[in-house]
Amino acid sequence: MTALAAKVAIVTGASSGIGYATSKLFAREGAKVVVAARRQAELDALVAEITAAGGEAVALAGDVRDEAFSEALVETAIGRFGGLDVAFNNAGVLGEMGATPDVSLSGWRDTIETNLTSAFLGAKHQIPALLDRGGGSLIFTSTFVGYTVGMPGLAAYAASKAGLIGLTQSLAAELGPKGIRANAILPGAVDTPAYRAMNDTAEARSFVAGLHALKRIATPDELARSALYLASHASTFTTGSALLVDGGVSINRT
DSSP, X not given: OOTTTTOXXXXXXXXXXXXXXXHHHHHHTTOEEEEEESOHHHHHHHHHHHHHTTOEEEEXXXXXXXXXXXXXXXXXXXXXXXXXXXXXXXOOOXXXXXXXXXXXXXXXXXXXXIIIIHHHHHHHHHHHHHHHTTOEEEEEEOOSBTTTBOOTTOHHHHHHHHHHHHHHHHHHHHHGGGTEEEXXXXXXXXXXXXXXXXXXXXXXXXXXXXXXXXXXXXXXXXXXXXXHHHHSGGGTTOOSOEEEESTTTTTOOO
16 A cells, blocks of 8 residues: 555645645655746646556646635545545745845845745645644755754844754644644755855755765655655654755764
């Protein structure tokens, strides 16, 4: 039996990277998937790929900062597939970088709203639907930055992603008695379009890989498998966790 047979999942940030890979894996493992991001064309391509492989998915494009979009995603899961069992609130941005005195207020707010407030809005509307199914799994994408490692020039990003861990822990305590688990995955460097844009030389890529104990960066599929663990019955006694999937970057000093 597949790990997510008869389950319904929402995946945000699904148009590329971790979200794209996770959507495909969830579908292969039997889930019916509602995929969400801003870019309709990329979502349509993802749905076509899932459908061609024998899975079921529907796309909804929008802005995760908009509460109405979070509500619409849940309504789509219920209307198209009958309910909701898993929500992977993965959408996020690196945001405005630079010395903290130079970061604009609008840049700060956009990063917080995209990375943290959107996760709150997602959970706010996902929780009632999960309760209607007797429980389920909430998953958030945080990072090691601001948790195990401080990095200069990333104040807004670090604060927003660290806030996700606090949200995860609060939700785990609040919802555990009701059968809902809440966990966060904390990736290290992952081979995504954003990573390649930031590290556009062989020297830069080599440097980033060397920061990790494994001396390489992750593939999106590796992060997808961690999300699958948290979504599935393999993790039924795991909640409130900040799961490092970082290739050892948090502990490496070599």
